[in-house]
Each structure stands twice: as structure tokens, then as C-alpha cells.
């Protein structure tokens with residue numbers, strides 16, 4: 001669970017039950033500074049004169065706000081829309097895409113007007129009837145570490161359970177899922193866990209849950225009959241990577257129950273970076289040893305001019321072969337969605 005150093009309440013946030021719940025949760029905790037602001041000037045209340053320090057202080061900050069006057073962003077190809085419950089994440093993964101997208105907003109923000117947000121989701125669902133509309137809850141966040149006191153996922157899972165044509169999905173590297181176990185989700189919410197080898201987690205995924213905790217959490221939700229998926233990402237090629245990733249798959253298999261209600265899904269994503277991401281990563285993590293030597297990668301042109309440095313074609317072909325073979329051998333009741 002994320003215990004911040006400071007909680008900033010935006011104007012109006014305490015008019016909502018969730019805002020008041022969060023205040024009550026942290027009020028007696030002397031280590032947590034409570035700040036009420038009447039403007040939207042969040043950044044002025046977070047110390048840090050440069051990106052390096054602002055990032056670290058921002059990651060210790062929880063903002064409680066109200067989402068107003070908004071349109072849902074599209075979220076192709078994994079869903080139709082982003083569901084704006086939470087933005088930002090307490091983790092400090094060096095390669096994280098949020099560093100590029102939310103560089104000046106590293107704090108985690110929860111939106112307390114969940115009823116309005118869900119009612120808007122209902123309107124989007126109605127517009128697309130009779131089609132099913134899918135909403136992604138973690139396009140710009142990991143919502144799980146704030147769930148024990150925000151209950152945003154619990155409320156959202158309940159909403160989608162009662163909506164025939166809506167589906168919800170989110171992805172996490174955390175394990176604070178106990179309050180979701182006994183919900184009547186009716187199979188409408190899919191939970192995906194991002195996994196990686198011990199070495200990658202230790203070196204690059206600071207302040208996230210360990211692999212054992214992530215697997216344990218996935219087992220709890222699989223037993224609770226949620227549709228479950230795994231994203232193995234980002235895959236790094238290093239000495240001994242095949243053995244490590246194979247052991248990871250075996251550990252997962254040994255822990256998961258055999259009588260799963262839904263086939264599990266796999267998505268596998270190799271490590272890639274843009275020049276812009278690399279610049280920011282080097283400012284925030286000047287001592288990083290993330291493999292980002294442009295000359296060792298292939299440049300892949302992107303849609304909007306944001307080309308990416310990906311592994312060489314032979315390496316990617318080998319990676320695809322490896323994961324296809326191992327996943328198919330180890331997990332008989334599974335679907336590989338893609339390996340890229």
C-alpha cells in the first residue's frame with residue numbers, strides 16, 4: 001500500500017465521500033503531511049528544484065482531486081477508452097513510459113468523483129450499443145497501491161458487474177488486491193499482472209512488489225474467478241535471460257490453480273525506448289545501466305515521428321520463438337495475444 005509523505009487535497013475534493021475517507025485514513029498519521037489547496041497549483045506544494053529531486057518528491061505525493069469537464073481518451077488497441085480514475089504511479093521503474101508522458105506530474109492523483117466518471121462511462125457504452133465497450137483503468141497509472149483507501153477499483157468493478165455491455169480491465173505490478181477478492185465481478189473485469197525476472201525487478205523496478213507478491217496476488221484473483229492475464233515486459237536480453245524467463249514461467253505455472261475459469265492470456269513486450277524517453281531517464285536516473293546504446297538497436301519509425309529503438313530483428317525473432325514455445329509447453333490453457 002502506498003503511504004505518501006504528503007497528501008494534497010484540491011478544492012472540492014472533500015465534498016466527496018472518497019475524499020473524506022482518504023482524509024480520515026491519513027489524518028492521525030503524523031508522518032503524513034496534509035495540505036489543502038484552493039487553487040490547482042499542485043506543483044508549488046511539492047519540493048524539488050530540478051527534475052531529479054522533483055521526481056523523487058512527486059513520487060511520494062498523493063493528490064486528491066475532482067475530474068471535471070473531461071472527455072475520455074481513446075485507448076487503442078487494448079480497449080476503447082481510458083477510464084480516468086487515477087493518474088501517475090508510486091513505482092520508480094526506470095524505463096516507465098510515464099516518465100515521458102507525465103514527466104512534470106510524477107505524483108499519483110486519484111479522482112474522487114467516481115460516480116460521475118462511471119456515469120460518463122455508461123453514456124459511452126450506450127453510444128456503442130449493441131457492441132461491447134472496453135475501458136482501461138491503468139493507461140496512465142497503476143491504480144492498485146492506492147486501492148486500500150480509495151476503493152476506486154472496488155466501486156468500478158461493481159459498476160461493470162451490473163452493466164451488460166461494458167468491460168473493465170487494468171494492469172498492475174502491485175499486490176494490494178485483498179479488498180477485490182470477494183466482489184461480485186461477474187467476470188466483467190480482467191486483471192493483468194506485469195511480470196519480470198528477479199534481476200530486472202531488482203535493477204530497474206524500484207518500489208514495486210516483488211515477483212513472489214505479484215504472483216501471489218494473481219493467484220488470489222484467479223481463485224476469485226477473475227479473468228487473469230500476464231504481461232511479460234519489458235523483456236531484456238542479457239546473459240542468461242532465457243533461463244531466467246523460463247524459470248519465471250515455471251514459477252507462475254507451479255503457483256496458479258489448475259481449474260481456472262478462463263484461459264489465461266499472455267502479452268510479451270520487448271524493451272524499447274525513444275530518444276525523448278532516454279533523455280528524461282538519464283536526467284532522473286543518471287547512474288542507470290538500462291541498455292540504451294542506440295548503435296546496438298534497430299530504429300523503428302513510428303506513427304507520429306516518435307521512432308523507437310528496438311532490438312535487432314534476429315534477436316526479436318529469437319525472442320518470439322522462445323516465448324511461443326515455452327508458453328505453449330508450460331501453459332496448456334492459455335492464449336498468447338502478441339509478442340512484440
Ligand code: SF4
Pocket residue numbers: 088089090091092093095096097098141142173205208
Ligand atoms: Fe511505471 Fe508501471 Fe513502474 Fe508504475 S509500476 S512506475 S506505471 S512501469
